[in-house]
Structure formats: C-alpha cells, structure tokens
Amino acid sequence: MQFFENHHKEFVMTAKGLLFDVTRCALCGACWLADKERNELPIPDGDFTGDRLSDTTFLAIERHGARGVRHSCMHCVQPTCASVCPVAALEKTSIGAVVYHQERCIGCRYCVVACPFCIPKYEWSKQLPYVRKCDFCYSRIVAGESPACAAACPTGALLYGERSALLHIAHERIAAGNGTYVDRVYGEYEVGGTSLLILTDIPLEELGYPTNLPGTPMPSLTWEALVNVPRVVLLGGAILTGLWWLTKRREEVHAARKEQQ
Amino acid sequence: MKRRLSIGWLFLVTVLAAGLYSMAVRVFKGLGASTHLSDQFPWGLWVGFDVLCGVALAAGAFTLSGAVYILHLDRYKPLVRAAIMTGFIGYLAAIVGLLFDLGHPYRIWHPLIMWNPHSVMFEISWCVTLYTTVLAVEFSAFVFERLRMTFAARAALAITVPLVILGIILSTLHQSSLGSLFLIVPSKLHPLWYSPWLPIFFFASALAIGCGMVIVESFLSSKAFNMELEVDILSSLGRVLVVVLGVYGLARVIDLTDRGVWYLVAVPGFERCMFLAEILLAPIGAMVLMMMPNARKNRLGLFMGGLMTVAGFILNRFNVSMTGLVRASGTKYVPSWMEISVTLTLVVVAVALFAVAARTLRIFPDAKPCLEEGQTCKDKPSCCLVTPAKLWILAIWVAVGMLIVNAVRDFAAYQPAAVQHEAVQRGPASYPVLPKTLTFTPSADSPGPVSFSHETHHALGACADCHAGRFSILPRGTHSGAGRDMHAPERCGMCHDGKAVSNECTACHAVP
Numbered sequence: 064m065q066f067f068e069n070h071h072k073e074f075v076m077t078a079k080g081l082l083f084d085v086t087r088c089a090l091c092g093a094c095w096l097a098d099k100e101r102n103e104l105p106i107p108d109g110d111f112t113g114d115r116l117s118d119t120t121f122l123a124i125e126r127h128g129a130r131g132v133r134h135s136c137m138h139c140v141q142p143t144c145a146s147v148c149p150v151a152a153l154e155k156t157s158i159g160a161v162v163y164h165q166e167r168c169i170g171c172r173y174c175v176v177a178c179p180f181c182i183p184k185y186e187w188s189k190q191l192p193y194v195r196k197c198d199f200c201y202s203r204i205v206a207g208e209s210p211a212c213a214a215a216c217p218t219g220a221l222l223y224g225e226r227s228a229l230l231h232i233a234h235e236r237i238a239a240g241n242g243t244y245v246d247r248v249y250g251e252y253e254v255g256g257t258s259l260l261i262l263t264d265i266p267l268e269e270l271g272y273p274t275n276l277p278g279t280p281m282p283s284l285t286w287e288a289l290v291n292v293p294r295v296v297l298l299g300g301a302i303l304t305g306l307w308w309l310t311k312r313r314e315e316v317h318a319a320r321k322e323q324q
Numbered sequence: 325m326k327r328r329l330s331i332g333w334l335f336l337v338t339v340l341a342a343g344l345y346s347m348a349v350r351v352f353k354g355l356g357a358s359t360h361l362s363d364q365f366p367w368g369l370w371v372g373f374d375v376l377c378g379v380a381l382a383a384g385a386f387t388l389s390g391a392v393y394i395l396h397l398d399r400y401k402p403l404v405r406a407a408i409m410t411g412f413i414g415y416l417a418a419i420v421g422l423l424f425d426l427g428h429p430y431r432i433w434h435p436l437i438m439w440n441p442h443s444v445m446f447e448i449s450w451c452v453t454l455y456t457t458v459l460a461v462e463f464s465a466f467v468f469e470r471l472r473m474t475f476a477a478r479a480a481l482a483i484t485v486p487l488v489i490l491g492i493i494l495s496t497l498h499q500s501s502l503g504s505l506f507l508i509v510p511s512k513l514h515p516l517w518y519s520p521w522l523p524i525f526f527f528a529s530a531l532a533i534g535c536g537m538v539i540v541e542s543f544l545s546s547k548a549f550n551m552e553l554e555v556d557i558l559s560s561l562g563r564v565l566v567v568v569l570g571v572y573g574l575a576r577v578i579d580l581t582d583r584g585v586w587y588l589v590a591v592p593g594f595e596r597c598m599f600l601a602e603i604l605l606a607p608i609g610a611m612v613l614m615m616m617p618n619a620r621k622n623r624l625g626l627f628m629g630g631l632m633t634v635a636g637f638i639l640n641r642f643n644v645s646m647t648g649l650v651r652a653s654g655t656k657y658v659p660s661w662m663e664i665s666v667t668l669t670l671v672v673v674a675v676a677l678f679a680v681a682a683r684t685l686r687i688f689p690d691a692k693p694c695l696e697e698g699q700t701c702k703d704k705p706s707c708c709l710v711t712p713a714k715l716w717i718l719a720i721w722v723a724v725g726m727l728i729v730n731a732v733r734d735f736a737a738y739q740p741a742a743v744q745h746e747a748v749q750r751g752p753a754s755y756p757v758l759p760k761t762l763t764f765t766p767s768a769d770s771p772g773p774v775s776f777s778h779e780t781h782h783a784l785g786a787c788a789d790c791h792a793g794r795f796s797i798l799p800r801g802t803h804s805g806a807g808r809d810m811h812a813p814e815r816c817g818m819c820h821d822g823k824a825v826s827n828e829c830t831a832c833h834a835v836p
Contacts, residue, residue, distance in 0.1 A: 089759070117363070147508055149445035150431075150438040169434050170427020173445050175366040177508040184363050185427070187356030192427045217790070275511045285444050288504040288523050292447060292497060299493045303394055307485060310396040 078140075078159030078258060079204060080226030081213060082233055085263040085270075086243065087220035088131040090124065097215035098122035098135075101200060118184045121197035122212055127265055133221070134271065135212075136161060136182045136197040137250060138258035139280075144174035144183055146282035152194075159226065159258045160199030168193060179254055179276050199258070226258055233262050240264075255280030336672060343669025346662035350424050358662040362655060369659040372645035373667050374421025376502055377638050378414050379452070380526075383534035385411025385459060386488075386495035393488040400561070402554050405466060406545070407538050409681055412459040415452065417674040424666055444504045451498035458491045466685045499530035506644055514648035515585045516599045521575060522644070528572040529637045532606065535565045536633030543627040545682055553623055555706065562620040562629055566611055569633070573607035594738065597731035598639065598647045601724045606636025609720035619713035621706040628717045635724075647731075654740050764805040772833040774810070776803075790818075 092111040099106050104119045112126040115134075122135040142161045145153040152167035153174055174183045174194060186192035200210035208214065213223035222229060233248045243264050250257035253276045267274050350358040361368050384407035391397045392404045423429040435449035461480055468477035503526030506513055519525065539558050546553040580586055589596055610632035619625030650657065659667075701708035762776040781790070795815075810816045811827075819825045820832065829835065 143508060146440075146442045147445060148440055149435040149443045149449055151440035151443075152438075167434060167438050168428060169431040170429075171425075171445060172366040172427070173443075173505070175363060179511055181363070185355075185366060187362065188354060189356075190352065190354045192354060192356075273511055277510065281508055281510075282442060284507045284510065285504055286442060288501070288507060289442065289444060289447060295496055296493055299496060300489060303390075303489045303492055307394045307396075307489070310394070314396055 078157070078226050079199075079223065080138075080159060080229045080258040080260060081199075081210065082222040082224075082229040082260045082262065083133045084220050084222075084233075084236065085127075085130050085132055085261065085265060087218050088124070088133070089218045089220070090126065090129070090131040091217060092124065093215040093217055094133070094212035094221060095122055095124050097211040098197070101203070101211035116182065116184060118186045118195040121195065125271055127269065130265060131220075132263075132265070132270055133259075133261070135259065136199070137180050137253075138197075138199050139254055140256035140258070141254070141280035141282050143177045143179055143254065143281040146285065147173045147177045149173070156201065158199075158201075158204055160201045160204060162198050162201050163194055163196065165193045177281070179273060179281060226256075226260070229260055233260055236262060252278045254278075339665065339668045339672055342661070342665035343672075346665045347424065347669070349662060350666065355425075355427065358660065358666075360657060360660045360663065362657075364653040364655040365649070365657040367645060367649075368657055369646075369663045369667055370421055370425040372642050373638070374425070374670060375418050376641040376645055378418030378421060378670075379499065379502060380530050380533045380637060380641060381537050381634065382411040382414025382418070383495065383499060383530040384538040385414075385462075385534070386455075386491050387531055387534035388538060389462070389488045390492050393485055394492070399557055403538055403542065403557060403561075405685070406541060406682070407534070408459065408462050409466070409685070410537060410541055410678065412456075412463045413674050413677050413681075415456045415459060417670050419452070419456065421667070421670055444501050444507075448498045448501045448505070451494045451501070455491060455494040455498065458487050458494065461487060462491075470685055495530070496527060500524065500527035502526050503644070509649070512649055512652040513644070514588075514595050514651060515583065516580075516588050516595055517644045517648040519579045519583065521579050524575060525572065525579075525640075528568060528575065529606070529640060532565060532568045532572060532610075532633050533637045535561050535568065536606075536610070536630040536637075539565075539626050539630030540634055541678070543623060543630070545679075546623075548679065549683060555621060555623060555626070558626050559620045562614040562626055565629060565633060566614045569607035569611040569614075573603075573611065576603070576607075592734070593651075594731040594734040595643075595647060595651070597727045597734060598643050601727040601731065602636055602639040602643055604636075604720060604724055604727070605632045605639065609716075609724075610636065613713060613716055613720075616710075616713050616716070618706070618710045619716075622709050622713075623707075625709050625713055625717075632720065650735075650738075650740075656735070656738065656740055762803050762805075764803060764810070766833075770833065771829050772835045774805075774832045775834065776832075 090112065095111045095114070096106070098104070098121055102121060104121070107114055112124055112131065114120050114123055115125075116123045122133065124131040124133055126132075138159055138161050139155075142153065142155050145151070145155050145161060149171060150167045150169055152164050152169075153161060154164065155161050170192060172185055172194075175181075175185055183194045183196050185194055200208075200212075203210060209223040213221045222232065230248060230251060233251075237244045237246055237248070245263050245265070245267055247267065249261035249263065249267060249270070249272060250259055255278070261270070261272070263270055346358055355361055359368060359370075388400055388404045388407040391400045419432075423432060426432060435446050436453065440446045462484070465477050465480035465484075468474075468480060500523035503522035503524075506518070506522055507520065510518055539561060542553055542558060589599065610629045613619050613625065613632065614629045616625070619629065646657065699707075759778050761778070764774045764776070766773045808815065811820075813821065816832070817827075820827045825831075
C-alpha cells in the first residue's frame with residue numbers, strides 16, 4: 064500500500080475539503096442552483112428538494128423535516144472509483160478533487176458498481192454515454208476560487224477550505240454544541256476519509272448516507288489481490304516449467320528402461 | 325424427426341432475428357433503450373453471463389492443455405483439441421458480448437494504452453487480450469494442419485509448451501480476477517457471496533467448469549455428429565472433478581463458517597434459494613455423482629456430472645454478479661428481452677461455430693455404439709446407469725427446480741426498500757423555500773414596527789448578497805435585530821442608504 068500511503072500524506076498536506084453542517088442549512092437551494100449553473104445542467108421545475116442525483120444533477124439537497132442534507136460526490140481521500148477504473152479516466156488530483164477524463168472512458172461502469180456512496184451516474188439514454196458527477200469545481204479551485212456551491216451558500220452551512228482545518232472546526236462545533244450534534248464527523252474515517260465532511264444533529268442512520276462502510280480505504284481490498292500478480296507470474300512460470308521438465312524426464316527414463324528390457 | 329427439426333429451426337431463426345434487432349437497438353439507441361440497467365444496477369446479464377460465464381466456460385482449454393503438455397498426461401490428448409477450440413470460441417463470445425455492454429465499444433483497446441495498475445479490470449483486460457492471442461495461435465495449428473500448410477502448423481506447434489505455460493499463468497490471473505472484481509463491494513454484495521476468498525473461489529470453480537464443460541461438449545458432440553465418446557478418459561476427468569469440487573466445497577464451508585453467516589440460510593428470501601440451488605448443483609450434486617463408480621463410467625452419468633458442474637457455476641456467477649447485489653441496490657433488476665435475445669444469439673452463434681469447426685477440423689474420432697449387436701446391460705454394465713445414480717440425478721434436478729421456482733416467487737414478491745426517510749416531507753413547488761416575513765420588535769424611539777419580507781428582497785439579488793456576511797442565518801422565525809442599530813451601513817443601511825435604495829422611514833417602518 065506504499066503508493067496509497069505516499070499519496071495520502073501529500074493529500075493531507077494540500078487538499079481542500081467541504082464541511083457541510085446540517086444544522087445550518089436553511090434549505091434555500093442556492094448551492095443546488097449554483098451547481099446547475101456552473102455545470103450548465105437543465106433546471107427542472109418544482110421543488111428542488113425532490114431532485115435526486117442523476118446524470119443531470121450532481122448535487123442534491125434532500126429534505127429532512129426543516130433540515131436539508133446534501134448529497135454529492137464525497138471526493139474520497141483514496142477514491143474507489145479512481146482505483147477501479149481500467150483506463151484511469153477518474154483521477155484524484157492533489158487539491159482533493161476527483162475529476163473525470165471522459166476522452167479515456169470505455170464505458171465499463173465499474174466505477175458506478177464500485178462507488179460506496181453510489182455517486183457516479185451514467186447517461187443511459189445516450190448512444191455514447193459518459194459518467195457524470197460533481198468535479199469539486201476543479202477549474203474554479205485551480206483558479207483560486209471556491210466551489211460554486213460553497214460560494215453560493217448564504218448561511219455558512221457549507222464551508223470550503225483545507226480538509227484538516229475543516230475537521231478542526233467540525234470538532235470544535237461538536238464540543239461547543241453540548242450534545243446538539245451527533246458526536247462524529249461523517250467522512251472523517253469512512254472508507255479512509257472523504258473531502259466532503261458532514262456534521263449533523265440527525266442520527267446518521269436517518270441521513271441517507273451508508274453507515275456500513277469500513278474505516279479503511281476501499282482500494283486496498285482489490286490491491287491485496289493484485290499484489291499477487293507478479294508472484295503468480297514468477298512462481299507459476301517456475302513451477303510449470305519444472306513440472307514440464309520433470310514429467311518429460313520421467314517419460315524419457317521410462318522409455319529408456321523399456322528399451323533395455 | 326423432420327417435425328422436431330423444423331421446430332428447432334423456427335426457434336433458431338426467431339432467436340437470431342430478435343438478437344439482431346436488439347443488437348441494432350443497442351448500437352443505435354444506446355444501453356437505456358435496450359437494457360433494464362440503471363445507476364442502481366449498472367451490470368446485468370451481459371456482464372453476468374456473456375463475460376463472467378463465457379470466460380469461465382472456456383477454462384477447459386488451459387486445464388487440459390496443462391494436463392497434456394505440462395504434466396504429460398497423454399491420456400487426455402484426444403480431448404485437448406476440442407477444449408482449445410471451445411476456449412477460443414468462448415473468449416471470442418465473451419469479447420463480443422463485452423462490446424455490446426461497453427458504453428464506448430470502439431475504445432475497447434484503451435486499457436492496453438492507458439494504464440491503471442491498481443484496477444482489477446485493467447489486469448483482466450491485459451490477460452484476456454494476451455490469452456485470446458495465445459488461444460488463437462494454438463487454434464491456428466489445427467487450421468494450418470487442415471489446409472496442409474505443414475510448415476506453418478509445425479511452427480505453431482513448436483512453441484506449444486511456452487504458449488501453454490503462458491496460457492496457464494494468464495488464466496490463473498484473470499479467472500481469479502473476475503472474482504476480485506467484486507472484492508470492492510463489501511457493503512453491497514450479500515454476505516452469502518461476499519468473501520475475501522472470491523478470487524480463489526472463481527479460480528477453483530473455473531478449473532471445475534473446464535473439466536465439466538469438456539465432458540458436456542464431448543457428450544453433445546458425440547450425440548450430434550455420431551462420434552465416439554472417450555468414456556475412459558472422461559471418467560478420469562470425472563475423478564479430477566471430484567477432487568476439485570471437494571477442495572472448492574471445503575473452502576466455501578470454511579469461509580462461510582469463518583465469517584459466521586450460515587444463519588443467512590435460514591433467512592427467507594430469494595438469496596437463500598439461489599444459494600442453495602447453486603451449492604446443490606456444484607459442488608454437492610456433481611461431486612457425489614462423480615464419486616459413484618458406475619455413474620462415472622457411464623455416458624449419461626458423466627454428462628449429468630458435467631452438466632451439474634456447469635449449471636451450478638453459471639448460477640454462482642449469476643448470484644455473485646446479480647442476485648447478491650439486488651438488496652443493496654434499492655431496485656429490482658430483471659434483464660430486458662433484448663438483453664436476453666442478444667445473449668441467446670451469442671450462445672447460438674458460438675455453438676454453431678463449434679459445430680462447424682468440429683466437423684471440418686475433425687477434432688473427434690468416429691463413433692462406435694456403446695452396446696454392440698446382441699449385448700445387453702449385463703454384458704457391459706458401464707453402458708447403463710444404476711438406480712441410485714438415477715435417483716440422485718433426479719433428486720438434485722427436482723430440488724434445484726423447486727428452489728429456483730421459490731426464488732422467482734420470492735423475488736416477485738420482493739419490494740425494494742425505498743430510499744426514502746420517515747422525516748422527508750415535500751415542500752411547495754418552488755425554490756428557494758423562503759422564510760416567512762419577519763417582524764422586528766420596535767424599540768422605544770421607533771416610528772413603527774419593521775417587517776422584513778424575504779420575498780421582496782430575494783427578487784433584488786442572490787441570498788449571498790446579505791447572508792451570511794452581514795446577516796447570519798438563524799432558526800426560522802427568529803432574528804438578531806433586537807438591541808442593534810439596524811440603520812448602520814453593515815446592516816440594513818448597506819442598501820438602504822438613500823442612494824441605491826430609499827432610506828425614507830416609511831419605506832420600512834409601518835408608521836401608524
């Protein structure tokens with residue numbers, strides 16, 4: 064896991080994150096609208112809280128009573144999607160965003176299968192479909208701006224900054240909240256950590272986020288199998304060649320003995 | 325005889341016509357128009373059968389060529405050609421199936437150029453590409469031989485041993501990796517199938533399917549082309565099957581016990597039925613049948629052993645790639661008729677290719693009937709199946725049939741857990757959802773109470789113009805106005821400065 068560990072260290076130093084505080088969301092829909100505008104997506108009629116993640120919705124706000132709960136790409140510290148993609152079409156950038164290079168994509172949809180948060184969405188209705196999801200406003204971040212959703216949030220429910228700093232703020236809020244908050248920052252440890260961190264006063268089970276995820280990065284699950292590839296090649300080659308020689312030799316000896324008799 | 329033939333042809337023509345139509349819809353209208361796949365269920369029949377089973381059913385090629393060319397077990401030599409041919413056709417069918425499943429099929433070569441060594445799929449792409457090439461070279465020897473191109477045939481045969489070694493390594497890698505694909509979904513795949521040992525299970529079962537498939541295709545070819553069935557050889561293959569299935573079965577028992585999930589067999593639902601049907605066929609049914617000496621030395625007994633192995637592991641691949649993923653998906657996936665017709669077409673074409681090649685390349689010797697003129701079962705017991713074996717075969721198929729009927733019934737009754745929450749309420753059909761008008765408590769020197777309307781203010785600008793910089797957002801219906809100078813330039817005075825917006829008292833204060 065050396066690769067991931069190095070990657071991790073570098074990431075923790077520089078990467079950006081988002082902190083979403085459920086208690087501060089006013090359900091105004093500004094982030095949802097900003098996402099639609101920035102990604103040039105069609106804006107449906109009707110209540111925005113009914114709009115679920117799809118190939119034309121990368122950020123959804125789900126209504127939980129008077130609260131809103133954000134759903135979008137978590138930009139995992141060690142993203143499952145990027146590790147499973149056979150052509151490296153999904154890439155974890157050093158600023159934290161998980162971006163998609165559609166010119167590489169072969170359309171195998173392994174990312175859709177593998178994502179523990181069920182985020183990547185596929186353009187099923189198109190003849191030549193691509194995967195669509197939030198890209199953390201990569202171009203805006205590179206230009207020194209904050210993501211469109213965070214810039215639009217009027218209430219401070221969505222904070223943008225360095226992930227480590229945001230974690231610090233989150234724990235301060237939990238401590239100052241005197242039990243208002245669930246005593247856990249969702250995304251701090253889930254699948255090895257995510258860039259989108261969630262603070263909530265709604266029990267995690269009701270939040271609509273998976274609560275059965277391991278605390279270790281998902282890519283290690285397949286990597287543990289893949290590290291055996293060189294071993295299989297070398298050992299397998301040696302053993303098979305040895306067996307071939309041995310059985311051949313045995314036959315030769317056998318034939319020679321028969322001749323003597 | 326004539327009537328049966330014409331019904332068969334009618335079926336074939338229907339399948340091919342439906343398949344071609346579905347392929348056209350898939351190519352020109354896309355996956356959404358032709359399949360029942362969705363974001364919740366992105367892999368279906370084409371991955372579960374065409375790719376996973378296509379590759380597994382082709383495993384006889386590396387198994388038998390290993391036995392013959394590496395272990396010098398010459399008794400299997402008469403079977404190796406048929407196995408290599410099945411392998412080659414199986415891989416071609418899997419690749420064609422994959423072409424229909426990929427969103428961008430013309431980019432199928434991308435993994436060879438655009439590397440991601442951390443992806444199991446990347447490794448599979450490379451291995452399958454290389455191994456199909458290996459099979460093509462091995463297969464070409466038969467074609468050269470038939471065309472009497474002696475030099476070319478000899479050249480292809482000369483590199484047989486290194487090719488076979490390479491083939492075994494590549495097969496070991498990608499047969500197991502097809503199982504590793506599902507290591508990444510621990511939170512989605514049902515615990516009856518999710519196991520860290522998935523790659524080992526897939527490899528061991530591929531070995532068994534390889535043996536089983538060789539038996540099945542030898543039997544069917546001997547029936548279809550009136551060719552000799554090498555019962556002695558197949559029966560020693562049946563013995564190998566017992567060992568492989570035994571090891572596989574033991575590994576699965578240890579795994580299920582180790583993870584403590586046996587109780588799931590008692591939990592009602594389609595998963596349990598499909599799981600029981602799967603293990604009842606392979607390893608249990610096939611292994612017990614092949615342990616009976618009479619069944620192992622009998623044509624029908626061998627065929628049934630091979631068929632149970634193949635059917636059991638096809639069910640296994642279906643369960644890992646589909647059945648086990650249903651409950652976590654929040655949806656119900658049933659393949660569309662177009663998906664089914666494309667898959668059937670591939671099967672029909674693959675079988676037809678095998679038949680044509682088997683005849684033209686003469687891969688089977690000519691047939692002799694088992695019982696010669698005047699012989700009865702007593703003279704040659706291996707020609708007839710004993711009663712216990714017959715009963716066992718019947719019992720297994722009846723039990724599996726009942727389990728599958730049960731699974732279908734459970735599945736039909738299954739309601740996917742809606743991804744809805746108790747607290748979810750639908751708001752008014754507009755956005756944003758603005759708070760109600762706020763009324764500030766007037767101070768002693770106020771000319772009248774002030775009401776603030778989000779509606780009118782929102783029309784003038786974005787939420788962020790005021791929030792959260794100047795005004796923090798508070799619980800609905802509350803405000804922070806009390807005891808503050810709202811006229812100050814950092815509050816209402818920001819806009820109500822007499823220039824941009826009026827600062828007349830009556831603009832905000834309700835003067836009595």
